[in-house]
Amino acid sequence: MNSTEIKSAIIGFGGIARSHKRAYDALRQAGFPVSLVAICDIDPGQFSKALAINIDGSSKCDISAQHLYTSLDEMLENEDFDMADICLPSYLHKEYTERLLRAGKHVMCEKPMALSSSDCADMIKTARECGRELMVGQCLRFEPLYLFLKEAIDKNTFGRVKAAYFDRLSSPPHWGFEGWYRDTARSGGAIMDLHIHDVDMARFLFGEPDAASAISYDTFARWAVVNSRFMYGDDRIIVANASWDEAKSVKFSMSYRVRFEQATVKLEGGVVTVYPEDGAPYTPELLRANRMAEQLRTFVTTILQGGGNKVNPPESAMMTVRLVEKLRESADNGGVIVTV
Template sequence: MQNTRVALVGAGFMGRMHGQVYTALEGVDLVHVVDKDAERATSVAGPHGASTSASLDNLPEVDVVDICLPTDLHAEFAVRVLEMGKHVVCEKPMAISLAEADRMIEASERAGKRLMIAHCIRFWPEYVELRRLVESGELGRLLSLTMMRYSPFPSWGSDNWLADERRAGGAALDLHIHDTDFATYLMGRAPDEMVSFGNVDERGVSHVSTTMSFGETVIHAEGSWNLPAKAAFKMAFRATFERGAAIMDGGPLMVVTDEGSRVPEMPKMAASGAGGNISDLGGYYYELKYFYDALRDGKPLDQITPASSRLSLETVLAEIEAVKGARTVAA
């Protein structure tokens, strides 16, 4: 069987990460890299012997286009590529607005081509284990889940696009969506009720603190870009069940019960030299492997449907609206 041929568009932080994944993925060849910055395109293309260009106009024959562009460009590029008859895998968040997300979904349906938004946390080993614990009922019912994700403002973005709310959607849409997406994915639906508070600055919602209810399960998620420049990126969670807890907080995931605790074995893949704030390649490798395996085997992408990515976008946009609309009540 012929290898799947891929063009990568956007050779920044995430493009470099995906480039590393393509080195490790079998049956997939990265054959072309597009970036308006020729040096960036060449640095990602080099190890693969791939060709480069500054726009989609000179795209060679490929099966898939992998979009790692700033968020405000996702819809424009995805629709164009789908209309060219290529499958699309595109970085999260899906788009900057629901109207754009709908255009992407319609273009995918019209072309009969696949569209997967790369929500890496759904494939991140510790979160995969958390979902397994919930689904298996091993520790009883999930009572509550608290998730946390915070970092300094990510200053690495090309043209400082992350500072522009119309391009990135602030910390809420760019960073915190990982946890909102995981919450709706884990529970399989929108929350019954939700309340959000946070901080707003010139880049949009810079800190968001949201509590959601799903029946009797409570999920709280906090995301922030408000840390000082030297602070380290951190993601953490604590899940409490009827008969135990799963805790990841600055160390390995621990599953704790009245009998004791255990550290489940997690696969690790080191990422090197991509810049940004992530040192583990695993989640990106497993998400892209899932996409290319499903494509090769003609299987549905039921672990990440476009509708589920639209739901996480819709939920975060509602959080942003709530934060901006919140009024301080005098004591």
């Protein structure tokens, strides 16, 4: 085995872990120095289950080359690995991230970083104390469909953004360990679990807003449907919607519509289309990349090179959780504008 190869272990082998597993397979196939050596899940039934979740319909997963554990302590005792890939339910992110950092592992943790910004701050402090890297899986920062927008904004390709609308719609989550998604205390509701992707994207594209407001309604969980508005001290309209309340027959979707001065750009049905002010609509050439694989590649590169992660630092993931807290404050007070 290459001495600079990073050995990883996944903790929690539910829905999203399978997308992570495929990311290891893809990077390894491309000769990238990362190897998934072990997987831990408290429920051994998860190792043999075929699982499909809203964002990923493919359930195939070959884990015959990995060592399997049902106890983290046992895995830590027996397995030699450099990084932990935390795919646990959100209410366990803080506890397990800190446990693994203290065990000397670098940690890549799924979003949301934690259920409160104060927990996020503790995680960052622990990572610093332990001298280990920590990154949160805000995976849209690695998604070509959204990186196209980032580049258009940063390079001023179509002029200034006048308005941007982001949508993320799902029927109620039908999977999950002990129904944790449906318990607000364990998932934070759709605003913390689903909407957080677009809250993070608004910050990634436009920076920190001066103020924000949100309205929402509850279903089986609190803040299950939310409409948020981000204010930047000018007349731009930046809006995001999330829903866990679509009909069961509605397939998960993520989309956006951004009105630039010289074009409208839309993501619909997984396809980006540019509608120029003058000329015919066209489909731009996008980077060919899988967001989960690029996220993993970034983290492993950070570990190998040192010096921290500038693309997706944990401090930024914490600020995204903080902004969600502000949106909840607004939603709980009739959509009042809150300063950020």
